[in-house]
Amino acid sequence: MNEPLAERLRPKHLKDYLSQTHLVGEQGSLSQQLRNGVIPSMIFWGPPGTGKTTLANIIANESGRPFYTLSAISSGVKDVRDVIEKAKQSGGLFTTKNPILFIDEIHRFSKSQQDSLLQAVEKGWVTLIGATTENPSFEVIPALISRCQVYVLNSFSKEDLEALLNRAIQEDDILSTKNIKLKETEALIRLSGGDGRKLLNIFELIVSSFEEDQDIVITNDDVFKKVQNNTVRYDKTGEQHYDIISAFIKSIRGSDPNAAVYWLARMIEGGEDVKFIARRLLILASEDIGNANPTALVIANNSFQAVSTIGYPESRIILSQCAIYLATSPKSNASYQAIGKAQQLVRQTGDLSVPLSIRNAPTKLMKELGYGEDYKYAHSYENNFAPQEFLPDEIKNTRLYEPGNNAREQSQREFLKQRWKDKYGY
Structure with missing residues (x-):
């Protein structure tokens, strides 16, 4: 039976590797490391099909190192320890030719599995190369990530x-x-x-x-x-990963619980990582619902914690409940829009000075310089509010938050109008 085309075309040398020139070009960091013969432990982070596994194989091939591979889907702590023991016995201990241990989908390793790698990486028994489609800051334990270089691989142009x-x-x-x-x-x-x-x-x-x-x-x-x-x-191998999560999120955003649970079922049946789904729900609860229903964020966060503890198959029920709740909630992207406008304003105006009245004044000198002077402590005034300027003078009266057209945020609009009168135009 023929190998798949993608496997037949897998390059074995860096000169044949397409894309990722920021890593493997003439001045790329990986190219320089291969030339110098010093290969650190590293994590490749990028979408599927961007050459993470291929690059690991090329590094091993061109550096002349023994190559061991594990899949986080099917390997346990015992498998990790067995491979590390084999690597130690291969004669690479404390030399520049220590073996490479490649772990595909390292984000699926549990904390205990990742912990089992620490000593081997720290002692130099192996050079670890991990591949992940998920942000390693969230999915790889700090102790391990601090011992690795993280390289980002981009989708092919x-x-x-x-x-x-x-x-x-x-x-x-x-x-x-x-x-x-x-x-x-x-x-x-x-x-x-x-x-x-x-x-x-x-x-x-x-x-x-x-x-x-x-x-x-x-x-x-x-x-x-x-x-x-x-x-x-x-x-059949789940390569529509990003298409289906996109359909799932857009179904919830569009308030269609029927489509939401269908796409959820597609992901579950395809073996999608339970925390990947829950994390996307958590983001959506804030990005697409926000203050139209603040409880949505609470529900999504509790769901994330629950599925992280329980796992499959029971987590499918929790994910379904959360997805349906979010789909049937009122929608607002006002918070998302507000922070986007605020960041754009910061990029345009730079580091504007904090008004003196709301600066911190922990020392006598700062007080003498006027820090905190004329600040009005809101709780000392009627309705716990006192009009004052909180933005830098250059951008005062700038409205960044636009309440959405839903009952809860309309009540926020009325609150702001009562407090600030015509200042922000609510």
């Missing part, structure tokens, strides 16, 4: 993807024997979503749909028709 297609046609042992013409590439590139592996899987699917001796002319219409008819075939 249009030029990278087109180069990959051309390489497949010209260099693959099977495809190079066929008469293939890429008349149009937009559909292939669009469906790939910047994922090189997904692009090659779709491309192989399209090519295999033609008769053996038939000339192969690939158009956008052909790609869309054939991919829609063979979705399961090219997506």
Whole structure:
């Protein structure tokens, strides 16, 4: 049985590696480290199909180091310890040629599994290379991440993807024997979503749909028709990860609980990480609901904590409850919009001075300089409010928060109008 096209085309040398020039270009940090022969432990963070596993293999190959690999999905603490013991016995202890231990999807390792790596990394028994699609700041324990360099891999550009297609046609042992013409590439590139592996899987699917001796002319219409008819075939490994989470979030934002639980079921059946789903719900509760229903954030946070403790299969019930609650909540992106406007204002105006009246005055000198002078302590006034200026003079009276059109935020608008009168135009 033939290997998949993506595996057949996997480069073995840095000179053949496409994309990520910020890492592997002439002045890239990884290129320089390979030239110097000093390879630190590192974590590759990036979307699927951006070459994380390939890069780890190339580093091992070009540095002449033993290479061990584990998958966080199927490996336990015992597996980690067994591999570390093998690495120690391979003769690399305390030399620049210590073995490389590659862990795919390291974000799925539990704390105890990650803890089992610490000594090996610290003592130099292995050089760890972890791959993750999740932000390692959230998913990798601080003690481990502090011992690793974190490198970000980006989705492939249009030029990278087109180069990959051309390489497949010209260099693959099977495809190079066929008469293939890429008349149009937009559909292939669009469906790939910047994922090189997904692009090659779709491309192989399209090519295999033609008769053996038939000339192969690939158009956008052909790609869309054939991919829609063979979705399961090219997506059975879960490569629609980002498409489906997008559909899930947009269904909740659009207040459709039926679509929300459908996409949730798709993710659960596909083995999606329970914390990945819960984290997206937590973000949505603030970004898309916010103060229209502040309880949504509480529910989402409690759901995240609950599923982190319980895991599958019971977590599916908690996720369903949370998704339905968020879908049926009133929506507002006012907080999201407000912080965006505020950050843009900061970029435009720079480091404006804090008004003297609201500066901290812990010393006598600061008080003599006027720090905190004329500050009105709100609780000393009627209704716990006293009009005063809290923004820098250059941007005073600037309204950044625009309450949403829902009952709760309209009551906030009335509150602000009563307190600030015409100052902010509420």
